[in-house]
Amino acid sequence: MSQASLMDVVIVGAGPAGLSTALHLVQADPSWAGRVMVLDKAVHPREKLCGGGITRLGEDVLKGLGLSVEPPHVPVREIRFIFGNQVYAIHDDPVFRVVRRDEFDHWLALQAEGRGVIVRQGEAVKAVTPHADYVEIITEQMTFYPKVVVGADGSRSFVRQALKWDDGQRIARLLEVLTPEVANEREEFCKGVAVFDFSRMLAGLQGYYWDFPSLVEGQPVMNRGVFDSRARPERSRAALKQVLREALAKRNRNLADYGLKGHPLHWFDPHGRFAIPHIILAGDAAGVDPMLGEGISFALAYGEAAAAAIVDAFACQNFGFADYRERILAHPILSQLRLRTIAARIAYRFKSPRLVRWLWQLAPLIVRGMAWYKPDCIPVNDRRLIRVNNEPE
Numbered sequence: 001m002s003q004a005s006l007m008d009v010v011i012v013g014a015g016p017a018g019l020s021t022a023l024h025l026v027q028a029d030p031s032w033a034g035r036v037m038v039l040d041k042a043v044h045p046r047e048k049l050c051g052g053g054i055t056r057l058g059e060d061v062l063k064g065l066g067l068s069v070e071p072p073h074v075p076v077r078e079i080r081f082i083f084g085n086q087v088y089a090i091h092d093d094p095v096f097r098v099v100r101r102d103e104f105d106h107w108l109a110l111q112a113e114g115r116g117v118i119v120r121q122g123e124a125v126k127a128v129t130p131h132a133d134y135v136e137i138i139t140e141q142m143t144f145y146p147k148v149v150v151g152a153d154g155s156r157s158f159v160r161q162a163l164k165w166d167d168g169q170r171i172a173r174l175l176e177v178l179t180p181e182v183a184n185e186r187e188e189f190c191k192g193v194a195v196f197d198f199s200r201m202l203a204g205l206q207g208y209y210w211d212f213p214s215l216v217e218g219q220p221v222m223n224r225g226v227f228d229s230r231a232r233p234e235r236s237r238a239a240l241k242q243v244l245r246e247a248l249a250k251r252n253r254n255l256a257d258y259g260l261k262g263h264p265l266h267w268f269d270p271h272g273r274f275a276i277p278h279i280i281l282a283g284d285a286a287g288v289d290p291m292l293g294e295g296i297s298f299a300l301a302y303g304e305a306a307a308a309a310i311v312d313a314f315a316c317q318n319f320g321f322a323d324y325r326e327r328i329l330a331h332p333i334l335s336q337l338r339l340r341t342i343a344a345r346i347a348y349r350f351k352s353p354r355l356v357r358w359l360w361q362l363a364p365l366i367v368r369g370m371a372w373y374k375p376d377c378i379p380v381n382d383r384r385l386i387r388v389n390n391e392p393e
């Protein structure tokens with residue numbers, strides 16, 4: 001057997017979850033560099049459909065690894081939450097940073113390689129078969145026999161599908177377009193403003209339309225899209241393309257002029273499946289935030305939890321991963337996923353326009369209550385939701 005096929009740990013997916021797992025392993029002990037391998041079917045810098053917003057939750061994980069967000073990004077200093085004529089804002093410097101995922105993930109892969117991790121790219125995993133004492137991983141090029149496999153291969157996780165874990169109910173839908181802009185004419189760039197517009201909740205959208213200022217190869221573009229959580233799968237689906245078309249029209253943009261792309265997002269359920277002996281999931285494959293669709297920071301945090309579980313498994317020579325769910329639920333950042341799932345199921349439950357409007361009137365109070373109950377779940381310095389205006393629609 002070649003040395004590669006004898007790796008102790010194979011991580012499927014070189015996105016934030018997989019690379020963070022590898023980085024945390026080598027941080028725990030540099031000798032992991034020779035024992036862990038990351039595989040990805042794509043080659044960095046690869047396209048990844050994403051708004052690219054990284055909050056302080058993700059920055060904190062990076063800081064723990066001795067890293068900061070180095071790739072080009074736009075700092076967002078104000079988030080505006082809109083519901084009809086009600087507009088609220090949260091401020092910080094920054095509230096979050098908008099990266100391009102091809103650049104961010106490529107940079108993270110270089111950090112992992114710089115610390116000795118082998119990242120094999122352009123090699124898709126084709127079969128995953130768990131055995132009593134190891135896992136057989138067949139890729140397009142060779143077969144691996146690691147003790148542990150981490151499925152960090154995104155929302156459509158091949159590893160999860162290979163294990164026949166059926167949780168097709170927990171899928172959010174997202175559509176996105178990029179519109180070129182003149183930066184100095186737009187307050188989104190001049191002041192660093194991002195918009196989350198929930199107005200279409202009354203049309204059945206379980207989520208929002210977003211505007212994020214972004215940079216593509218140094219040029220200003222707005223990243224615009226719709227997030228439909230489907231946290232309430234029993235409710236009928238919103239007409240996503242129509243919602244996006246109307247939101248763009250309000251901004252004097254014609255959807256037909258831009259390349260429309262869509263991707264699902266697999267969200268978290270505390271009762272979902274996260275591990276079997278020798279195999280654990282991380283990032284989108286395990287499930288992220290159904291409230292706002294935040295996934296990058298949580299993917300990075302999964303890496304920390306997954307690496308800790310792997311280190312302990314090798315130390316005890318017990319690869320059952322029976323406590324992996326508890327580790328996720330106890331992790332300071334991942335523990336927020338349970339709260340966000342509950343919040344999404346409540347927030348996207350109501351159909352009555354009057355009730356939804358009334359709840360939005362209470363939004364500053366609700367946020368104040370959350371900030372008191374669990375301050376970390378609002379990852380900014382100033383946790384006040386400030387009413388900006390309340391004008392007629």
Ligand SMILES: Cc1cc2nc3c(=O)[nH]c(=O)nc-3n(C[C@H](O)[C@H](O)[C@H](O)COP(=O)(O)OP(=O)(O)OC[C@H]3O[C@@H](n4cnc5c(N)ncnc54)[C@H](O)[C@@H]3O)c2cc1C
Nearest residue numbers: 013015016017041050051052053125153154283284295296
């Ligand atoms: C339109 C859209 C907008 C979003 N905006 C935001 C945002 O602004 N902020 C935010 O925090 N989150 C956002 N998200 C969510 C975020 O993109 C994900 O949560 C995040 O990418 C999860 O990281 P990951 O490492 O788990 O998976 P991924 O980033 O999807 O990485 C998975 C990797 O696995 C590889 N892979 C897949 N199958 C195989 C296989 N068979 N063999 C080998 N490799 C494989 C893929 O090539 C990929 O590189 C958005 C998502 C979408 C769809």
